[in-house]
Amino acid sequence: MASDITTKRLTLRGFTLDDADDVTRLVSDYEVAKTTLAVPHPYPADGAAGWIAGHPAEEERNHTTFAITLTATGELIGAITLIEKRIHLRAEIGYWIGYQHWGNGYATEATKAIIDWGFSERGLNRIFAHHFAENPASGRVMQKSGMQYEGTIRDCVQKDGRFIDTPMYSILRREWKTFQ
Numbered sequence: 001m002a003s004d005i006t007t008k009r010l011t012l013r014g015f016t017l018d019d020a021d022d023v024t025r026l027v028s029d030y031e032v033a034k035t036t037l038a039v040p041h042p043y044p045a046d047g048a049a050g051w052i053a054g055h056p057a058e059e060e061r062n063h064t065t066f067a068i069t070l071t072a073t074g075e076l077i078g079a080i081t082l083i084e085k086r087i088h089l090r091a092e093i094g095y096w097i098g099y100q101h102w103g104n105g106y107a108t109e110a111t112k113a114i115i116d117w118g119f120s121e122r123g124l125n126r127i128f129a130h131h132f133a134e135n136p137a138s139g140r141v142m143q144k145s146g147m148q149y150e151g152t153i154r155d156c157v158q159k160d161g162r163f164i165d166t167p168m169y170s171i172l173r174r175e176w177k178t179f180q
């Protein structure tokens with residue numbers, strides 16, 4: 001697993017199976033599931049353990065997932081993933097934060113940190129993310145993290161039998177140096 005990343009308030013670290021109950025509690029909330037592709041609802045009882053157990057194999061494919069924790073208390077509040085396509089030195093970010101922790105700037109703080117990590121430690125050239133059009137809060141996170149709007153992919157994903165448009169944002173290495 002990658003080394004921990006620390007920010008002003010957060011520690012990003014690898015998940016362990018001890019986190020499974022907390023993950024289940026946080027992602028079982030429909031507020032978290034409804035705007036994510038990877039989180040089924042209702043969330044299966046063994047879903048979190050299986051998800052965490054799969055992380056080492058995912059990491060071999062350059063998909064790195066960090067637990068977002070509050071440094072002051074150690075509390076797990078969310079997750080952030082960087083999915084790399086090494087041949088193009090590009091990667092996609094995905095994240096969720098537990099509902100009771102929304103609005104504190106935590107997603108932005110974690111996203112900025114993983115962008116820094118992606119460029120400085122992973123040598124990436126392009127980092128992008130997209131979000132459901134009906135989830136403007138996630139778009140704000142991308143904007144506040146220094147990413148630029150590139151356009152909206154029409155009917156990009158399907159969830160619960162419905163096609164959803166996804167605005168896309170990115171930051172390039174040369175812009176990151178300016179943004180810092």
Ligand SMILES: CC(C)(COP(=O)(O)OP(=O)(O)OC[C@H]1O[C@@H](n2cnc3c(N)ncnc32)[C@H](O)[C@@H]1OP(=O)(O)O)[C@@H](O)C(=O)NCCC(=O)NCCS
Pocket residue numbers: 031032033035036094095096097098101102103104105106107108109130131132135136137138140141
């Ligand atoms: C999207 C999500 C990660 C944001 O986490 P967060 O920690 O609350 O994010 P931050 O506090 O860093 O920033 C949220 C921003 O969105 C803004 N916002 C919140 N609701 C909004 C809305 N309905 N419309 C526009 N902006 C909104 C906030 O005001 C804040 O911006 P500001 O600092 O300019 O005021 C969180 O809501 C979440 O986990 N949602 C469910 C999972 C998900 O959608 N993941 C993203 C998949 S792409």
